[in-house]
Amino acid sequence: MIAIQMPAATSSIGQPNAVAIAFFALFIAATLGITWWAARRTRTTDDFYAAGRTVTAGQNGLALAGDYMSAASFLGIAGLVATSGFDGLLYSTGWLVGWPVVLFLVAEPLRNLGRYTFADVVAARLNPRPVRIAAAVGTLATITFYLIAQMVGAGGLIRLLLGVPYELAVVGVGFAMMAYVLFGGMLATTWVQIVKAVLLLGGAAMLALLVLAQFSFSPLALFAAAAERYGDGVLAPGKLVQNPLDALSLGLALMFGTAGLPHILMRFYTVPDARAARRSVFFATGLIGLFYLLTFVLGFGAMVLVGPEAIRAVDAGGNMAAPLLAELLGGRPFLGFIAAVAFATILAVVAGLALSGAAAISHDVWASVVRRGEPRPGEELLVARIATVCLALIAMALGVVFKGQNVAFMVGLAFAIAASGNFPALLLAVFWPRTSTTGAAASMVVGTVTTLALISASPAIQVDLLQHDSAWFPLRNPAIVSMPVSFAVGMLVSLWRPDPDGAARFAALERRTLLGAE
Amino acid sequence: MTGDDRENQTAATRAASAHAASARSTSTDAALRRMRAVARTRWRLAGALTAAMIVVYFGFLGLVAWAPQRLATRVTEGLSLGVLLGALVIVAAWLLTWVYVRWANLVYDPMVAEQRAALVNANNAEQTAALASERKPGEQR
Numbered sequence: 001m002i003a004i005q006m007p008a009a010t011s012s013i014g015q016p017n018a019v020a021i022a023f024f025a026l027f028i029a030a031t032l033g034i035t036w037w038a039a040r041r042t043r044t045t046d047d048f049y050a051a052g053r054t055v056t057a058g059q060n061g062l063a064l065a066g067d068y069m070s071a072a073s074f075l076g077i078a079g080l081v082a083t084s085g086f087d088g089l090l091y092s093t094g095w096l097v098g099w100p101v102v103l104f105l106v107a108e109p110l111r112n113l114g115r116y117t118f119a120d121v122v123a124a125r126l127n128p129r130p131v132r133i134a135a136a137v138g139t140l141a142t143i144t145f146y147l148i149a150q151m152v153g154a155g156g157l158i159r160l161l162l163g164v165p166y167e168l169a170v171v172g173v174g175f176a177m178m179a180y181v182l183f184g185g186m187l188a189t190t191w192v193q194i195v196k197a198v199l200l201l202g203g204a205a206m207l208a209l210l211v212l213a214q215f216s217f218s219p220l221a222l223f224a225a226a227a228e229r230y231g232d233g234v235l236a237p238g239k240l241v242q243n244p245l246d247a248l249s250l251g252l253a254l255m256f257g258t259a260g261l262p263h264i265l266m267r268f269y270t271v272p273d274a275r276a277a278r279r280s281v282f283f284a285t286g287l288i289g290l291f292y293l294l295t296f297v298l299g300f301g302a303m304v305l306v307g308p309e310a311i312r313a314v315d316a317g318g319n320m321a322a323p324l325l326a327e328l329l330g331g332r333p334f335l336g337f338i339a340a341v342a343f344a345t346i347l348a349v350v351a352g353l354a355l356s357g358a359a360a361i362s363h364d365v366w367a368s369v370v371r372r373g374e375p376r377p378g379e380e381l382l383v384a385r386i387a388t389v390c391l392a393l394i395a396m397a398l399g400v401v402f403k404g405q406n407v408a409f410m411v412g413l414a415f416a417i418a419a420s421g422n423f424p425a426l427l428l429a430v431f432w433p434r435t436s437t438t439g440a441a442a443s444m445v446v447g448t449v450t451t452l453a454l455i456s457a458s459p460a461i462q463v464d465l466l467q468h469d470s471a472w473f474p475l476r477n478p479a480i481v482s483m484p485v486s487f488a489v490g491m492l493v494s495l496w497r498p499d500p501d502g503a504a505r506f507a508a509l510e511r512r513t514l515l516g517a518e
Numbered sequence: 519m520t521g522d523d524r525e526n527q528t529a530a531t532r533a534a535s536a537h538a539a540s541a542r543s544t545s546t547d548a549a550l551r552r553m554r555a556v557a558r559t560r561w562r563l564a565g566a567l568t569a570a571m572i573v574v575y576f577g578f579l580g581l582v583a584w585a586p587q588r589l590a591t592r593v594t595e596g597l598s599l600g601v602l603l604g605a606l607v608i609v610a611a612w613l614l615t616w617v618y619v620r621w622a623n624l625v626y627d628p629m630v631a632e633q634r635a636a637l638v639n640a641n642n643a644e645q646t647a648a649l650a651s652e653r654k655p656g657e658q659r
Binding site for chain 2 (some may be wrong): 084089090092093094096097099100101103104105108129153219220221222223224225227233235236237238244248251255275279280281282285286289292293296354431507510511513514
């Protein structure tokens with residue numbers, strides 16, 4: 001979705017914008033202030049990974065929404081709706097329906113069974129070492145694809161919005177994220193998410209109100225205007241869904257991937273108990289749903305008021321639809337504000353990703369596997385900070401290497417890995433008494449590897465990237481194959497290699513799922 | 519409960535406190551059984567609501583994939599069936615989460631609190647029985 005081209009001269013997009021720079025500076029100053037404040041409260045591992053478990057349900061709801069609503073949703077969906085109408089709405093709905101699944105299946109068991117990472121839950125009743133190594137593989141694979149997508153998006157968008165060179169933008173984002181996570185840990189990351197969520201929802205709502213004001217506050221009048229000008233087709237499914245199986249596969253990845261995203265799952269440890277975890281998902285679902293309903297208005301508003309041709313002229317992927325709309329309705333100052341919101345959006349998502357990646361390395365691999373659950377005092381925190389620096393540097397390097405890749409596609413792949421590598425093992429561990437150590441580890445490794453293999457055999461890599469004539473795997477998103485494979489492998493291997501005391505351990509786990517850690 | 523069984527077997531005073539052990543396993547077993555029933559109730563509802571979400575979303579996707587022309591139908595001026603159903607998928611997600619949270623707050627939380635209390639009681643009874651058996655092992659036999 002985000003394929004960036006040089007901006008046309010008709011809009012001020014791409015030129016340095018004083019208001020945008022002022023808002024950027026204000027946001028950076030405010031978030032670094034938060035980081036300084038949080039740094040003084042971040043001493044223990046509990047503080048670093050889980051903000052001392054003092055975040056309220058309302059705050060965590062906002063932070064979950066902040067972690068989830070990426071630039072791909074704000075700019076990408078608005079652009080897709082503006083240029084292709086109804087088809088863009090498929091993403092709006094797909095990205096929301098994962099949240100009820102998170103609430104029903106994983107939020108509460110996660111809070112009651114784990115400490116810092118989702119691997120804690122899978123390891124709770126199984127032998128920790130193999131399971132944690134496998135979970136770290138799944139986590140890091142998911143995080144890497146997600147990080148690349150965000151960095152590529154960040155570089156391109158900041159260049160378009162501010163006129164800063166791509167590489168400089170990527171490095172700037174990398175260092176800001178490093179500062180938040182390194183010094184402020186989860187507390188700073190949480191508050192960066194909250195500030196960002198409020199800015200994004202506020203900005204999107206303001207923009208939507210300005211659009212609706214042109215149509216006497218009736219969304220139907222807006223849709224009717226779109227249909228009148230660009231044909232009835234814009235309100236019905238179009239060209240995007242050509243292969244039904246592909247659509248179902250992407251839908252599967254979006255729906256179950258959310259419940260396997262490490263940076264989202266990690267947020268459930270920041271609240272005091274399972275009840276707060278449950279309420280925070282409820283708030284997050286409300287906020288995210290509201291945001292996606294706003295994208296209906298923003299997208300069709302940009303289609304009618306700015307026009308698909310003008311949007312494509314600035315950026316072929318359509319990503320500048322929302323900023324162009326803001327400039328048209330609120331002038332350059334409002335464009336500056338929306339640009340700053342997009343920037344804040346990327347920074348916050350990237351910080352959350354880096355923190356969960358660092359936790360996978362320091363908590364799952366170092367403390368639990370290398371040190372067999374008994375790290376020296378202060379050591380785990382040190383490793384987490386070193387991992388943060390390494391992840392930030394790797395993300396910057398990959399961001400530069402993968403310049404020009406399609407962002408929404410890469411996010412879709414991150415969801416596919418999460419849905420196939422992480423989610424099946426997590427669900428089997430909390431739900432199925434017979435799940436064994438070997439089974440869970442096999443499910444995570446096979447799920448992740450299958451997804452990666454099918455991605456590399458898909459048309460996106462074989463045809464689009466390598467210019468081959470055909471690809472032996474026909475689907476662009478592999479979830480419809482890789483997720484069932486992961487479940488099947490997890491169950492079959494569990495039956496083949498059961499744990500000797502599996503039943504007793506499951507009984508203890510069931511008790512903890514219900515009553516919480518005692 | 520295999521865990522309890524093994525604990526019982528490794529207890530040195532197994533023969534002496536047979537009576538107390540059986541008292542323990544009945545009260546604790548009952549508490550564990552009730553707990554398992556509560557957990558099953560939650561999984562049942564969670565499963566049903568997840569299934570409902572799957573039906574709603576994949577039903578919508580199915581219409582998009584196999585009946586696109588039907589979604590072009592106008593409901594009123596400016597509103598196609600597709601756009602309406604898309605918005606309704608979001609509303610359905612809201613409703614399902616609301617149903618779950620409401621059930622969990624009103625029904626599940628009190629059930630869990632009850633289980634926690636029952637388990638504490640069972641543990642207390644167990645300790646009393648164990649104390650009694652330690653005091654008068656002969657009588658218990």
